[in-house]
Amino acid sequence: MSRNLPVLVAALLFAAGYSLCATQFPAFLTTRVVGNLLTDNAFLGIVAVGTTFVIISGGIDLSVGSVVGFTTVFLALAIDRWGIPPLAAFGLVLGAAVLFGAAMGALIHVFEMPPFIVTLAGMFLARGAGFLLSTESVPINAPLYSAVADLSVSLPGGGRLTLTACVMLGVFLVGGGCSTPRASAPQSTRWAAAATPPG
């Protein structure tokens, strides 16, 4: 029970907040708002799945925001300025980001460095790399982007479940499947032991 308590509290808070909004704005209960919430926060949900795994291992990853920033700048430049086809650019940037995360993980594990500082350095590096690529907003005009934005399943009540929302839900399901303990409980690293407050 105590294991599920935080989840329960979070769910209750969400329900309470949503009901409060619904009493102020009745349209909040329509599928249109639900669909838009999922679409607008898809990037946050996807990042949260990844960070969950880091936190399960007892670490922390401060660099995620900067990596999101770097990824967007890189994609915009790669597609619009360098003429790389969008799908190839996706693969390229996903691979680069995975390598970046793996490099930070390797530093933390091999050199026994604190995750907080390693990922802080990673945050500086990714933000700095993004700044070096471009300090301006770069528009993306590739037709694929508007096509993807339009791709959606209609929900009853006028709402749209977009592809981005579906990707988020998919990542969530895959992440949930991977993190459910089967035979053994999740192993905590030495950093988990150090994360308990003094006193």
Add this chain to the structure above:
Amino acid sequence: MRVLRSGAPQLLAFAAVLLADRLASPQFLAVHLQDGRLFGSLVDVFNRGAPVALLSLGMVLVVATGGIDLSVGAVMAIAGAVAASLADSYPLPVVLAAALGTGLACGLWNGFLVASLRIQPIVATLILMVAGRGIAQLITEGRIVTFASSELAFLGGGALLGVPMPVVLVLVMLLLTLALVRGSALGLMIEATGGNARASALAGIDTRSVTVAVYAWSGLCAALAGVVAAADILGADANNAGLWLELDAILAVVVAGSSLLGGRFSLWLAVLGAFIIQAMNTGILLSGLPPELNLVVKAAVVLAVLLVQSPRLSGLTLLLRKP
């Protein structure tokens, strides 16, 4: 002498960064006296680095207990807002007492969350980090509050015997903190709490009071940094004062060789760490390289410092030294 030897890597790093700055800008080391105040890029490094140096003085103690204080940037904004709002209608002592008292209260709140409610430090101080900017905005009513009080402005732009006031304040706080924690057994208790809280408690150390005290001190230092930042620009900006400076302060503490897991600390090295970071920032600006490079260089330096301090690498050097 022992103190100097323990800080040799940091002193060498500082010298190397200053040398690089000198190579990037020939007038870097030129210092001249004008209107009773020292001017020059080197003086600027200390002057601009002062807020982070003040933050790191509090941060290093928090980190020594195995905690972390993410709220210092927001506390800076709150204290700056308080100081700027009161500056023109109250005498300086009242303004300072109000601003520093606010910072102390913020620190006590953090200490209460960590020591009494046993919330993880990173989460406990995250609360004030997020909420603090909102509190500062409530105080300034969403505007950038400006003031004309020359007394308060003196703390940011004035000079004592030619030394800029922010640097004087850093020195005063460094000596005060040193006297408090190294002049008594408090420093030992802080390190003991960080080393093993349970064993320290069993040995009779009041770990809860020690923990509350270090967060309170961190809040006080952050408030002073906020007052300096506000005095510097003759105004309080709730959105940008102290933004991301908590990360610089943590960085300074790490550069100082303090373990983030707690158990050991050095106050003067933390201050030196803050000045090393500022010397790098100033150097990149002077060299004419794109300022965007700043973050990349910072990341590289952090990694280098971490590699040097890595337990795995020091194990290697021990192995090499043995035969």
